[in-house]
Amino acid sequence: MNLETRLVATIDLKTLDVTIHSRVKFKCVENCGKCCRELEIPLRDEDIERIEELGYNAWEFVDYEKLFYRGDKFLGYGLKKRPFDDSCVFLDPETKRCRIYKHRPLACRLYPFVFIKKGDKMEVHIKLDSLCPGIDHPEGEPVTAEFILREYGEVIEEYHTKTTKESGTLAERK
Known part of the structure; x- marks a missing residue:
């Protein structure tokens, strides 16, 4: 898009x-929280490392089936969405706030x-x-x-x- x-x-x-x-x-x-529900977020290696340092395992938040490219250059995998509401796995469903806000991926910060x-x-x-x-x-x-x-x-x-x-x-x- x-x-x-x-x-x-x-x-x-x-x-x-x-x-x-x-x-x-x-x-x-x-x-x-619209961007947390509606957007597909690419993860850089640095994003994954920073989130893993918080105690999460990559399999909890990396969607290895979503691939991001710029032309033919592979940029990274996607951030997982929850199956029950298609929101980012880090979006708290009650408060609508990001659980890892200070450590969120670059695409989210920008x-x-x-x-x-x-x-x-x-x-x-x-x-x-x-x-x-x-x-x-x-x-x-x-x-x-x-x-x-x-x-x-x-x-x-x-x-x-x-x-x-x-x-x-x-x-x-x-």
């Missing part, structure tokens, strides 16, 4: 300067945003997904440079480190 996206910002991965391209507000609506690395730049897009009531929510926070760096700083720092190492390595060769 390809959803339309809107370019929100570009991040320079060398300097961490953020350029905002379009105005959008976002608020994760408490106890909504949604409804999509990060696309292009050279030394990272584009931040938002999925124009009617499923998510938090996109342009009246009480939403404007997506600013501060918002992006605060909410996604860990992800950006990972790419920043890789980019500066790569450029440092290239500079040392000259």
Whole structure:
């Protein structure tokens, strides 16, 4: 399923300067859980390791029959859904809250945003997904440079480190 996206910002991965391209507000609506019920979530190896460190066995949460690809490149397996309500296995059915929120997979942490690395730049897009009531929510926070760096700083720092190492390595060769 390809959803339309809107370019929100570009991040320079060398300097961490953020350029905002379009105005959008976002608020994760408490106890909504729609993304936990409706979306198929890919798991990276790092996601699986982090969840296993919490004491879960991979067979409890990895759906080895769901495969995610980008072109012909295998990205990972899917996150399991419960058979009785088709929700993520980590969504508490009573509170509608994630049981592993601080350790949730990258795809969950980013949604409804999509990060696309292009050279030394990272584009931040938002999925124009009617499923998510938090996109342009009246009480939403404007997506600013501060918002992006605060909410996604860990992800950006990972790419920043890789980019500066790569450029440092290239500079040392000259």
